Amino acid sequence: MLSSPRTSDTGVAAAAALGAAAAGTTIGTTVGSGLGGGLGSRRRVPVAVQAPDPISREGAVSQLRGRPEVEVREEVSAAAGTVALLIEDTLDEAALARLRRIVRSEGARAVLVVGTIRETELLDVIECGVGAIVWRREATAHRLVQAVLAAHRGDGDLPADLLGRLISQVGTLHRGAAGRPGAPSLGLAPREVDVLRLVAEGLDTGEIASKLSYSERTVKNVMHGLTTRLHLRNRAHAVAYALREGYI
Template identity: 65%
Template sequence: MSAHRLGRPGAASAAVGRTAVVVRAADPISRAGAEAQLRRDPALELVEEAAAGPGTVSVLLAEQADAAVVATLRKLVRGAEQRVVLVVERMRESELLEAVECGVAAILWRREATAERLGRAVQAAARGDGDLPADLLGRLITQVGRLQRSVQGMPGGVPAGLTEREADVLRLVAEGWDTGEIAARLSYSERTVKNVLHGLTTRLQLRNRAHAVAHAVREGYI
């Protein structure tokens, strides 16, 4: 079989040490283009949709995050237990927050989805790091801050608190720093940063880093 063909159903999802990734798009031209970009990264192994299992990274191409796309996100994240990189042309603030809360791991603008950028987003999703463009992260923080102000004074339970260390880590995540950079800034090991984020997301039942940032802003911690 040619090296450029996708993995077959029933075959191993990816070669040892490589990340399994599947491209999902409504039209074959967009799918072929994304697959061509991803094949440039030797750390990735393209697989067919039927062969994609839990832990596979799904690259979902769409014009915008409309209701149908959000439904697909929920199905992939919660049902198939896959990590999703959403590549979109445009996105409203309400759609951004909904996509994050559905569990999307990374979001890219189609105009910025070069082979290097797309590969980096897939690897970040596979690690559980998440990846949002700076302008989208700023919009997310603005949107969550607006929601937070709108519910002030409403009855409800007391939010679970963050430790000082968790808040420090999340502030740097919100500023776009990756795990290694956060570790260097706070004089922690990378393992410590990962453990802080894992403990936080597990305790508060958050889906990924972007969701953790949204929660922290919503509750006024950052």
């Protein structure tokens, strides 16, 4: 199990953008909650639980079933905006393949509930399109709902003890890529960098708009444009890209 690192405020904020810390919660929980909006009219978020055994699945379903924020479904449906909640003890190639299939083929947003995760698997999980991770030992009903709602919004939500490890790994990859001949050219416009830098600092849409003298619609359009153009899965993936390529 990864131990909790000591990180600077800046490091925590940047790593949080890959999957943690948000307005109204503690650092290391949810980031960018304002980007893309919340539930608005309090529509219940559909969630489908997938687990390697019936006991694990029923345990998660029983925790979610009584919560007014979510509605448990039997199957993942991208058209219905279903969030897939996947439960794994450990990650292996089969588990990563399931994540890729659900996010890329079925178009769903995903929450990973996992017992252990190696540092080398962190970016694999983020690049699969998973922005929310919950330790199995911390998987209370409140924590599961919090992660599901973050995933539904397209935000990130990571345990605090993964943040420093993740940003350290991204930095290592960036330094290695920068030293290689023929490294790919960067693909972010200055305005996109400005927005992503503020996302990494934990600002919501309104705060970013105010700081940059943009409308909130412009901020949302900037995020949508860059994630679409660069084929990024979500805001967590976008900030991971910006960190890896040396923008922020």
